[in-house]
Amino acid sequence: MLLERLKALSKYDEIITGSSAEIKIVREIKKILEEKSDEIRTTPIRVLNWEQKDLLFECESKIIDALALPYSLSIDIEANIINNFQECNERSFIKIKIENLYEINKLYIKAVESKCAGIIFSLDNEKRKFVIKYGDLINYKPSYPPPIPAIYVRENDFINVKGKCRLLLKTDINPFATGYIIEGIKNSKDENKVIHITAHHDHWFKGERDNLLAVALMPELYSNLYETHLITFTAEESGSVYFSTFSWSHGSREFLRNYNKDIHNIIMNINLDNISEEDIIIKALPGLSAFSKKYFSNIVTTPEIYSDGYSYVKRGIPSITIESLGNTHYHGEYDIIDKGDNKALINANIIINSINRMINENIEYKLEEMQEQLKEDMKSLPVKLKSYLVNTIDLLEKNSIEMYRNILSFYGGVLSLDKPYAKVELFHKIRGLDEAKNSKDTVCIEDLGCIRKLRNDEIYSRYYSYYINELKEIIVTEYIDKLYLLLKKLL
Incomplete structure (x- = not known):
């Protein structure tokens, strides 16, 4: 059944967000989700279509x-x-x-x-x-x-x-094209406790591992405890308007930016992406690590920036991303799962069973995990910031879920151009400036820009350090102001 569903989706070939082909796969997804949903919603958003x-x-x-x-x-x-x-x-x-x-x-x-x-x-x-x-x-x-x-x-x-x-x-x-987000909703007794399970349906070439297998398995997921939203996003691979260099996950960012219900009711996001024959890995936030270990063995406590789950993290919603360690055919023309490719389908079924166990028990955050993360980060953060973080840790010790969720918005990406991937860290602007101070290459910092040392002689290096230190003072003040308002509200 899972393989049949996958092939019904991939028969439309490449789906570029905002294309006429997207409308066809949207109809297919709605048909698949209607079987197991109490309600189907379609959300159109503006996207950039390139072909x-x-x-x-x-x-x-x-x-x-x-x-x-x-x-x-x-x-x-x-x-x-x-x-x-x-x-x-x-x-x-x-x-x-x-x-x-x-x-x-x-x-x-x-x-x-x-x-x-x-x-x-x-x-x-x-x-x-x-x-x-x-x-x-x-x-x-x-x-x-x-x-x-x-x-x-x-x-x-x-x-x-x-x-x-x-x-x-x-x-x-066409920078004024329309992409579509499909949402299948399964009701529960308590509509104030909601889980979002997400994947993306736009893809290059056939895109069966990235990411139609994730879409195909979604109807198998159900919860008796939580209102469950099965959401497939447009504009994950491309589609960010104005040629933004954060070119991925535009659909999920727009969806959450315009979310018209109480975002605090979303208990958790489970994001599915790039499921292949390779071993499953879970990228979980501190607070969800111990919970995830009950169902999966390979856990990393760092958010994944290159996927839709990151949009949830930036909005203060606890999230895990479930994916494979790799995909030999990533963004390639041979991203096709044959009947004999049992391992990818076995992984998909493991994910189905694990998620169903996960969402049918009481989900509780382990705030001590975030406390430990902040304590470790404090060792290398500026002194001015540490006193505010001590109070933040005290609130987490008192089980302040609101503080926990607000801390998530302090995550951000840093990309040094001498490395292939961006990394995600708390207080990323400070981390990025520290890296830029010592790097011989350009360092790009989410929400700040790219920084590069233009000369390497002693005189220039001295004043470049001055520039970085002054910029860092501004960023520290920015973080302190944000934490001060949070602490004033919550203490």
Whole structure:
């Protein structure tokens, strides 16, 4: 039944948010959820829709099978192929073999700053997609449209990318498209205790592991204790308007920003993403770690920034993300589960059984976990902040759920461009500034911007430290003001 449901969803092929194909899969999801729901809601939101309409990539009279990376703009250009950034100019494409899709952000920005005319990526013999962006990374604000095209070719074709090449690319971008969020609601006796179980239905290529398997298993989930909302989001992979460099999870952010009921009634979010053959991992907040360990063995007490669960964390809603340790076909054309791929389906059934046990017992936060996290963080935080955190810990000791939920909004992302992934930490702006002070590379800080040391000589380093310290003072004051208002309200 699970496999049949999965194939009924994936028959619509690639679903880009805001596309006509999304309307088709939305109908299918509603049909699937209606079987087990008391109510179905559809929430339309504004999204940015990007689609490749036509592409011709030809090198030395040889046509090469390629695809454009979103959000590349239309262009018709001839350029020479080069292999290093020092040779870049407005008539050259740089070609780069990457080891990880998450390298694309850093390399794309470097290509733009080196004045390349475009950039060509390859990873392996599977076509893959990844949103390109330019500007301060992990930023929610409007950003620049990507100024140069980025294309991807399979590894076997990469050797043919040489000499003079022509790229004729036509793409269509609609920043006023509509995406759809589907919500199946199962009622309970107490409508003031709500659980949101979430996944996303937009995907690249077939997208069966990322993320249609998660959507397919949702009708199997039920609770006798909590009003359960089974929600599939649009605009997780792309769709953030204004070319925001925080290009993912736009749908869940908008959904929660416009949530018209008491958000404090949401006891917990369980987010499902990227379920494959590899071992299951749970990314749980402090406060939900011990609870999660009752049902799963592999627990990490750090939020996952690259998924919809993070939108819940930022709104002060306790969340766990359930996913696999990896996906060989991540964002790739072969993300297809065959009948013989038993491990992915076995993992899906383990998740179904574990979640059903989880949501049919009384969910209690272990606030001492957050207390311990804050005590550990205090060791390296500025002295001015510590006294406020002592009072915060005292409130958690008195089981203040409101303080616990408010502390979650202090989480944020830090991305150093010498590393592929952003990390999530409490008081992330301070952490990010500490990292930027000592880093030789650019460090991007959520809600703050990107910081880079422009020179390495002694004089510049002295005043760069002064700049970081002054900025840090402002951030510390910002955190203190926020904590002061919370403590004044709750003490």
